[in-house]
Each structure stands twice: as structure tokens, then as C-alpha cells.
Amino acid sequence: KNQVEQSPQSLIILEGKNCTLQCNYTVSPFSNLRWYKQDTGRGPVSLTIMTFSENTKSNGRYTATLDADTKQSSLHITASQLSDSASYICVVSELNDYKLSFGAGTTVTVRA
Amino acid sequence: DTEVTQTPKHLVMGMTNKKSLKCEQHMGHRAMYWYKQKAKKPPELMFVYSYEKLSINESVPSRFSPECPNSSLLNLHLHALQPEDSALYLCASSQGFVSGGLDTQYFGPGTRLTVL
Numbered sequence: 001k002n003q004v005e006q007s008p009q010s011l012i013i014l015e016g017k018n019c020t021l022q023c024n025y026t027v028s029p030f031s032n033l034r035w036y037k038q039d040t041g042r043g044p045v046s047l048t049i050m051t052f053s054e055n056t057k058s059n060g061r062y063t064a065t066l067d068a069d070t071k072q073s074s075l076h077i078t079a080s081q082l083s084d085s086a087s088y089i090c091v092v093s094e095l096n097d098y099k100l101s102f103g104a105g106t107t108v109t110v111r112a
Numbered sequence: 113d114t115e116v117t118q119t120p121k122h123l124v125m126g127m128t129n130k131k132s133l134k135c136e137q138h139m140g141h142r143a144m145y146w147y148k149q150k151a152k153k154p155p156e157l158m159f160v161y162s163y164e165k166l167s168i169n170e171s172v173p174s175r176f177s178p179e180c181p182n183s184s185l186l187n188l189h190l191h192a193l194q195p196e197d198s199a200l201y202l203c204a205s206s207q208g209f210v211s212g213g214l215d216t217q218y219f220g221p222g223t224r225l226t227v228l
Contacts, residue, residue: 032214043116043202043219044155051214089154098168098211102154 003027004092004103012109013080021106023073023090031093035064035075038087038105047075047088080110115139116220118203124226127193133223135186135203143209144186145217146178147202155202161186162209193227200224 004025013019025033032051036044048057048064050073056065061078077084090103116137125131135144143162147155160168161180175197177189186203200222206215 034216036219041200041224042221043118043204045219046216049214049216093213094211096211098160098209099157100217104152104154 004090004101006088006090006103006106008106009104010107010109012111015080015082015110015112017080019077019080019108021075021077021088021108023075023103025071025073025090025092025101025103027071027092027094027101029095030068030071031095033066033073033093034091035062035073036089036091038089040086044089077108080108082110082112084108085110116203116205116218118220118223120223121221122224122226124228125190125193126228127195129193130189130191132190133188133201133203133225135188135220136184137205137218138184139205139218140183141205141207141218142183143206143215144180145204145206146186146188147204149200149202149222159188160209167209190225195227198225198227
């Protein structure tokens, strides 16, 4: 069974600080990995997408990395803002499978 | 316009009621999805429509009935629901429906459903 595990489950950071979220997956054969941001009570919004050959992808203050050999990804948030408070979900696609494998998410709380 | 809209935002219904959730997108996407999300859990796929035809039904109980009237609209008809069906119902759309594809799914804001 394909699995996507995220850590930590939650974290609290001060405004302006950086943080890194982790995602480990067992999905194989691998197609692509996405990071989504989901505000409470809202739908997920795509931040980045990476395929097998991509090691890093940035979207503003968000930088995602991918190590397809170790099946690990990270999402780095730089200079956090209060609006970064949300759940960040790692989503992995398997080649030739329509279903997405969702991680349980990391809840980030940014405090002033 | 990369927006998927859903109505209503909130819905409270009794177990004997019949209600419908609506989803709309104007991005020209040919694939549309319904997901169910319980609190602090990842979304669970329910249905997939591709080119207005039902492609995937993830063994969803018949009290949930999807409908795709045209390429921009997706409905979810609800009847005789149970309290455990209370959840956030998310609609999503993508350019196409390809296994392992790179098409990003764009999610709507969801409908918060409470079944009494």
C-alpha cells in the first residue's frame, strides 16, 4: 500500500523565522510530488510540483526539495508570516495510477 | 481564472432530507472530482468525471449521487445521509484525467456538511 508520511505533525514558529517540513513516501513507481497548502475550512492550494528529475522548486518564500532515491521531500518556509499558518500536505502520484496519495499534513502555526 | 467555486459553504441537514452540493469551474478543465475530508484527515476520493462521464466511483454508498450536467458543472445529490457523513466535501478539477499525470488538481473551498 502506498504511504506518505509527514513530520512533524504540527509546529509553532515565530513570525519571521524559517521552518522545514518533511515528507517520506513509499509510492512506486513514482510520477510526481506536490505540496499543497490548506487553510482551515478551505480547499488545498497547490504550491509546487516536482517530477523525478527535479531536485528543487521554489514558489516565493516556499522551497521544496526532492530526493527520489531516498523517497524524501521537504518544504522550507522562509521568513514566515502570520498568513503561513495552515496545514501543509504532501501529495504523491504513482505512475499509471489515477489516485493521489495524501499525507496527513503538518499544521504550522505562526505567532507574532 | 483558476477558481473552483462551491455552494453552499455550509449545509445542515436531517437524515431524511434531500439536498445537493454544487461545484463550478470555468477553466476548460475536462476532469472533475469529489472528495470527502474529515477533520484533521487527508481528503478521500469519492468520484471522478472525465469528459462529463463518470470514470471512477470509489465504492461510495448510493446515498451519494453525483451528476455532471455539463463540462463546467458538477453536482453531488445527497439523500438519507448518516451523521458520520458529516465532513468537508471538496470539489476539484484538472485539465485532464491521466493516471500519474502532471495535471494539477485545483480545489474549491469546500462545503461544510453537518448531518443531524
